[in-house]
Amino acid sequence: MASWDHHNIxxxxxxxRVKFPTSDLLLHIVIxxxxxxxxxxxxxxxxxxxxxxxxxxxxxxxxxxxxxIINKMILMDVNIVERDKSKSHSExxxxxEMDERxxxxxxxxxxxxxxxRWLEDERDPTLNILCNVFERVILxxxxxxxxxxxxxxxxSINQQCADRVLNNLWQVAAxxxxxxxxxxxxxxxAASHLAGLLARSVRVPNSRLITYLKNMADWCHSYITxxxxxxxxxxxxxAHGAFHSMCHAxxxxxxxxxxxxxxxxxxxxFVESLNLPRxxxxxxxxxxxxxxxxxxxxxxxxxxxxVVYCQAIIEKNARHTLQSTAVLxxxxxxxxxxxxxxxxxxxIWPLCIEYKELKDGDDExxxxxxxxxxxxxxxDYLVMASPTQRLASSLSNGISPGFRTSENIFI
Numbered sequence: 136m137a138s139w140d141h142h143n144i145x146x147x148x149x150x151x152r153v154k155f156p157t158s159d160l161l162l163h164i165v166i167x168x169x170x171x172x173x174x175x176x177x178x179x180x181x182x183x184x185x186x187x188x189x190x191x192x193x194x195x196x197x198x199x200x201x202x203x204i205i206n207k208m209i210l211m212d213v214n215i216v217e218r219d220k221s222k223s224h225s226e227x228x229x230x231x232e233m234d235e236r237x238x239x240x241x242x243x244x245x246x247x248x249x250x251x252r253w254l255e256d257e258r259d260p261t262l263n264i265l266c267n268v269f270e271r272v273i274l275x276x277x278x279x280x281x282x283x284x285x286x287x288x289x290x291s292i293n294q295q296c297a298d299r300v301l302n303n304l305w306q307v308a309a310x311x312x313x314x315x316x317x318x319x320x321x322x323x324x325a326a327s328h329l330a331g332l333l334a335r336s337v338r339v340p341n342s343r344l345i346t347y348l349k350n351m352a353d354w355c356h357s358y359i360t361x362x363x364x365x366x367x368x369x370x371x372x373x374a375h376g377a378f379h380s381m382c383h384a385x386x387x388x389x390x391x392x393x394x395x396x397x398x399x400x401x402x403x404x405f406v407e408s409l410n411l412p413r414x415x416x417x418x419x420x421x422x423x424x425x426x427x428x429x430x431x432x433x434x435x436x437x438x439x440x441x442v443v444y445c446q447a448i449i450e451k452n453a454r455h456t457l458q459s460t461a462v463l464x465x466x467x468x469x470x471x472x473x474x475x476x477x478x479x480x481x482x483i484w485p486l487c488i489e490y491k492e493l494k495d496g497d498d499e500x501x502x503x504x505x506x507x508x509x510x511x512x513x514x515d516y517l518v519m520a521s522p523t524q525r526l527a528s529s530l531s532n533g534i535s536p537g538f539r540t541s542e543n544i545f546i
Contacts, residue, residue: 162199165189169203172211176242179207183246187253198264204250205268205282211243212279240476243281247479251288262293266300274307277324283470284483286328291338291486301339304329305347308384309354310377323380323466326351330384331471334391335487341395344388345405351385352409359417372424380466382414382421383429387469390432391490397440411443423452426465432490439493 165186170178183204190197218239254261269286273279290297306312307325333344358378372379389396389406396406415422422430422445430449437443456463474483 158193158196158199162196162203165200166203169207172207172214172242173239176238176245179211179242180245180249183207183249187249194260197261198267201261201264202268202272204246205272205285208243208246208250208282209272209276209279211239211246212282213276215239215243216278216280244476244478244480247281247285247476248482250285251479251482254285254288255292259293262289262296265289266296269300270303274304274324274328275321277320278468279470280472281474281476283328284474287332287336287471287486288483290332291336297336297339301329301332301343301347304332305350308377308381309350319376322377324470326377326380326384327466327468328470330387331469334388334490335471337486337488344392344395348385348388349405349409351381351388352411352414355381355385355414356410359413359419362419375419378419379421379424383425383466385409385411385414386421386425386433387429390429390436393436393440393493394491397436403440403442406440406442411437415443415445415448420448420452422448423455424463424465426467428467435493 168182170182172179186200186204190200254265265285266289269283269289273283273286286300290300304325308322308329310318310322329347333339333347355378358375358381362375362378389411396402425433430445434443434445434449437445471487473489474480474487476483
């Protein structure tokens with residue numbers, strides 16, 4: 136175990152710093168010696184723990200070390216996603232019922248825990264560095280399920296980081312950064328992150344939600360006007376991908392935050408000022424490419440409050456899909472879907488909001504439900520097969536934007 140002692144690693148790092156005028160060699164060694172992500176929970180957790188200690192001794196390398204850690208955790212996250220996709224296609228019902236230990240999820244769970252403790256211990260300097268790392272490393276990555284929750288934690292405990300992150304996501308999604316060719320996927324991902332954080336974070340004030348929802352709707356209306364909606368450009372969804380992503384973010388927020396947005400006459404007037412019927416009925420037809428779960432929830436909410444009637448458009452799109460030979464691919468990735476790692480989840484869950492259906496239901500959220508169950512079964516989940524596998528399997532039939540009730544999570 137001596138090889139993993141953080142004092143030995145720190146001593147080696149300091150000696151290298153003395154011998155070499157630059158940190159390039161040290162960083163090269165840190166990255167090169169990073170354990171294989173399948174090497175096991177203990178080895179990966181210990182290595183990350185030691186790198187965090189190294190950053191305390193050499194603060195000038197803190198951002199580079201965090202970048203190396205986040206890159207490795209993203210690799211773990213991507214592997215979990217790909218493995219789950221593979222299992223959902225290949226496993227038999229008998230195999231799915233077998234209680235196998237999910238080492239990959241367990242490894243990422245404890246690595247997330249170490250980084251969350253790091254952010255809590257060092258606060259402002261480390262939180263600001265995480266914002267930098269998010270913009271460079273996490274934001275361009277599509278499809279991960281867990282690592283991005285470090286950002287939700289960051290904006291929950293630091294108001295300045297929240298202002299910076301939300302404003303930057305808005306700038307990227309709206310194309311105000313001028314990212315150049317190839318930026319469409321990043322803009323779409325930024326819109327998804329922005330909507331997810333505004334919907335999910337308990338620390339985002341309602342005033343900020345109103346501001347960004349208004350900005351997004353205004354941007355969509357300006358886009359419609361600029362493209363002269365009477366043209367035949369509606370069939371080219373790829374060319375208007377940024378517009379579709381922004382509309383989907385608006386639909387997502389209206390559906391997710393409907394309890395707030397329709398709680399009184401003043402808020403209803405605000406929703407009406409967004410002119411949602413124009414977005415729904417425009418020639419660019421954003422509902423056609425909207426993920427079905429979001430479409431259903433948005434249609435249900437707006438119909439109940441007599442703001443928009445989407446059913447005719449939905450049925451027309453369904454007929455068009457049946458007649459078309461091309462297969463329409465929906466982007467059904469929602470960055471802040473329910474967090475399913477049980478150990479680090481005890482820190483994340485209290486900071487997240489659950490989607491509440493239009494009907495009255497159980498006041499217990501999916502996060503408090505998970506926390507309660509895990510606390511009552513503490514001994515079980517430490518020795519039995521990982522509950523993250525059961526948690527993930529309840530979502531594996533189709534990625535949803537979190538439109539689930541608490542009783543569905545542990546099925």
